[in-house]
Amino acid sequence: MKILLVGATGTVGRAAKDALVARGHEIVAAHRSSPDYPVDLTDPGSIQDVLDRAGPLDAVVCTAGTTPYAPWDELDREAWLTGLNSKLLGQVELVRRGTAAVRTGGSFTVITGILAREPIRTGSVAAAVNGALEAWVVASAGELWGRYRLNAVSPTVLTESKDKYADAFPGYPTVDAAVVGQAFVRSVESMETGQIYRI
Numbered sequence: 001m002k003i004l005l006v007g008a009t010g011t012v013g014r015a016a017k018d019a020l021v022a023r024g025h026e027i028v029a030a031h032r033s034s035p036d037y038p039v040d041l042t043d044p045g046s047i048q049d050v051l052d053r054a055g056p057l058d059a060v061v062c063t064a065g066t067t068p069y070a071p072w073d074e075l076d077r078e079a080w081l082t083g084l085n086s087k088l089l090g091q092v093e094l095v096r097r098g099t100a101a102v103r104t105g106g107s108f109t110v111i112t113g114i115l116a117r118e119p120i121r122t123g124s125v126a127a128a129v130n131g132a133l134e135a136w137v138v139a140s141a142g143e144l145w146g147r148y149r150l151n152a153v154s155p156t157v158l159t160e161s162k163d164k165y166a167d168a169f170p171g172y173p174t175v176d177a178a179v180v181g182q183a184f185v186r187s188v189e190s191m192e193t194g195q196i197y198r199i
């Protein structure tokens with residue numbers, strides 16, 4: 001399958017890319033600083049541009065989107081808008097516009113994360129964004145039924161990111177990138193839709 005992967009150079013993106021390539025899929029690797037397929041999730045025009053250039057597609061996978069982390073009192077309206085605009089609206093826009101570039105019967109996979117279900121200090125915006133995305137996936141899959149499949153991969157901290165997030169996630173179990181990669185394979189190749197892969 002030909003798959004647009006947004007966020008392909010990140011820790012989660014590399015996990016998805018390695019697993020999907022190993023299954024024989026063709027990956028169009030996109031991210032902000034890509035020389036070939038630049039895209040910024042916060043810019044709807046650039047999302048449209050990468051879809052136009054990459055399509056027609058069998059699937060779109062997103063492993064990008066940022067949210068600010070700060071103590072609850074410091075997360076002001078501007079911080080909220082940053083998180084909503086990038087990880088939430090960016091991925092929604094990618095799927096919304098992506099339906100014109102993906103063949104009927106194709107799939108979309110978005111990235112959420114453990115904060116949708118388990119809280120950490122400084123993570124209230126990320127928790128809200130992940131939770132909203134997961135509710136949106138479940139709701140949207142019904143309306144897209146028979147046309148497109150839509151799932152979310154919702155991992156705990158990756159083993160490969162453990163050092164980076166050690167202070168924010170003290171004592172949390174981690175999941176290996178290879179396991180996370182298989183969740184993307186499952187989303188792309190299975191018949192499932194409306195699923196949240198909590199790993």
Ligand SMILES: NC(=O)c1ccc[n+]([C@@H]2O[C@H](COP(=O)([O-])OP(=O)(O)OC[C@H]3O[C@@H](n4cnc5c(N)ncnc54)[C@H](OP(=O)(O)O)[C@@H]3O)[C@@H](O)[C@H]2O)c1
Nearest residue numbers: 007009010011012031032033040041064065113157158161
């Ligand atoms: N790592 C973990 O342990 C973990 C666990 C659970 C969930 N997650 C979630 O997974 C996602 C990726 O995390 P990560 O650790 O893989 O991050 P990362 O290593 O920093 O990689 C982010 C990737 O996304 C691209 N990117 C960043 N902002 C973008 C934007 N606005 N538009 C398009 N591409 C953008 C980056 O490339 P450019 O800089 O070139 O754009 C890069 O390819 C995040 O939403 C995170 O919350 C991560």
